[in-house]
Amino acid sequence: MENVKEIKLADLRAEAKALSTAGRHPLTAMFGRDETAEHRSYALYVLFEIPEEKRLAVLKALVPADGDLRYDSLTPVLPAAAWYEREIQDMFGLVPVGHPDPRPLVLHESFPQGYHPLRKQVSATASPRAKVGESSEIKMSVAHGEGIYEVPVGPIHAGIIEPGHFRFSQAGESMLQLDAKLFFTHRGLEKVMEGKTPHEALPIVERICGACSIANTWSFCQAVEKIAKVTVPKRAQLIRTLLMEIERITNHVGDCGNIPAGVGFAPAISLGGRTKEMLMRLQERLAGNRFLRGVIVPGGVSLDITAELRQDIRTTLAAVAENVEALDKMFAEQENFQNRIRTTGIVRHQTAVDLALVGVGARASSFAHDSRQDFSYGAYPDLDFAVVTQKSGDVAARLAVRIEELRQSFFMVSQLLEHLDADHTELSVAVPAAAGEDFGISESARGSNLHFVALDAEGRIDRIFVRSASYPNWPALPIAVQGDIIPDFPLINKSFELCYACLDR
Structure with a gap:
């Protein structure tokens, strides 16, 4: 792959911020890879679009598997990295220090602590379940104050759609805040395709x-x-x-x-x-x-x-x-x-x-x-x-x-x-x-x-x-609804036409 720049892990945040050029080069994706067989390390890939040159630019940093698995979160300087870093933490156990919302994203309460399915040591047929009391509840983010109440919707819906839980914080009919919990039916397709x-x-x-x-x-x-x-x-x-x-x-x-x-x-x-x-x-x-x-x-x-x-x-x-x-x-x-x-x-x-x-x-x-x-x-x-x-x-x-x-x-x-x-x-x-x-x-x-x-x-x-x-x-939806009335949520949601299955890959 062309245009890959290998850098030190300590330099990842600064290099990513510089390459982004204040959003002119959008963050296209960020993901992890288990490269322990090659050099006993996990790898972080950060991809940016360079539209004026019709190409992607890639930053790659190694995280020694037998060392400190933490790195400085990119999210404080690149908000678009928020979900990617949470998923990498779930799938590989690489911890973004300073992330404003480090809650699990893909792996819900039913998964045991320390389980990171995209590590090579984990079998594609593994079916782990947390023991009673082993995992704590993933708390939803809600607003607090006098006259504010919560409206939970889902994950099971009235229509023939996939599961997703939405927690609204409201004052009257106005939506002050929305937190979404998705990935309920994650299929592990990336893991399944390994070796094929x-x-x-x-x-x-x-x-x-x-x-x-x-x-x-x-x-x-x-x-x-x-x-x-x-x-x-x-x-x-x-x-x-x-x-x-x-x-x-x-x-x-x-x-x-x-x-x-x-x-x-x-x-x-x-x-x-x-x-x-x-x-x-x-x-x-x-x-x-x-x-x-x-x-x-x-x-x-x-x-x-x-x-x-x-x-x-x-x-x-x-x-x-x-x-x-x-x-x-x-x-x-x-x-x-x-x-x-x-x-x-x-x-x-x-x-x-x-x-x-x-x-x-x-x-x-x-x-x-x-x-x-x-x-x-x-x-x-x-x-x-x-x-x-x-x-x-x-x-x-x-x-x-x-x-x-x-x-x-x-x-x-x-x-x-x-x-x-x-x-x-x-x-x-x-x-x-x-x-x-x-x-x-x-x-x-x-x-x-x-x-x-x-x-x-x-x-x-x-x-x-x-x-x-x-x-x-998906992260734009909770921002889009702020200040609108709750009867408009289906309308706003449909206007994005976001896909659950694409997340549950």
Whole structure:
């Protein structure tokens, strides 16, 4: 992997602060790795995006396994590091000294003290449980004062959604503070994939999240292809990019139907849901399943988009585009809906920068973070498109970004179909087994999706780290709700459309 700077652990905080340049180079990810077999140390990796050079810069510091496992927390100078450091503490036992909130993040009370599952000595089949009285309760963060009361919601919800516990501190109807406890159904997928070949791991990668199958597989395959030093054929890049935009359209249309559900706007809910179903059926015709699984493989793609399928895409998306314009008009004409979404759930620009938000959550707060522009991959360098931003950072802005991004995606799909009409190159190349480490990144509907992959001498996975778009955006939700009324929480929550499964990887 290029652009890795190995530094002393004592210098990590200062080096990270300098590289960030006050948020101009956003923190992309931070993770740990067990390298005790190589040099009896754990490693901390800190990745920053350098958009003006279309690359990542990586800091790496070693923590001797038989020494002091503490280091100076980056969170006081880089707020975006908060969750990463808590997860590293859970998974590897590396302690961030000076972290403002050192509570466990991933491992809840049911796990015993001293259990760190991503250490190599821990088996992937281990199933530990804390003994009664061994683990203390993880306290929720709440506000205190006269007239303030708590409202607990979850982790089991009324809808068919994954578990998450939300603890509201309220004065009247106003939300003063929100603390979220997530990771209830963490699957340990990164551990499970250790020792597998990329092809053996691919079905797992595709199922990290039902909404982001293309984004996850593309990021993963990018990393594997970089390690093997292979060039993916042009037609495969066109098909990957096409499917990525169709996945984005499907998710954005679904969100345009889900956000109105936060206020019971039935006609919009119905039109959004019906239109998403049109897209899910298109995806099934393209890939043989409704989630576009099995198409992207290391080295290219497994199937072609024939002339008949290209015409199917054109016809379906023309109808979808009409419905999107009808939704946009419906939203604009409903004054009550506009009153609910304007100035609700605000994330200010500086907050977006400080937390290194991605995707719609970032761009709605005028933080133009888009990996399609910030990195050269796929067919995006050959496409004409604009990165959409809004300034107000509220629910209305997040909805407006999605509507305009849908128009941009329709335009990109039309360009991609024209390129496919004229291109006749092969669909894939062989990817030899190779040792090394590298990353892949793609822009999912929710934002940038990053995979770090390290392969051993046999070409098997030694470490994989997955950072979905939802991961950096979840910490913005408790900030966005402050000062709004609790009936607006479903609306604000849906406007981010954050994924539980992406956390529970």
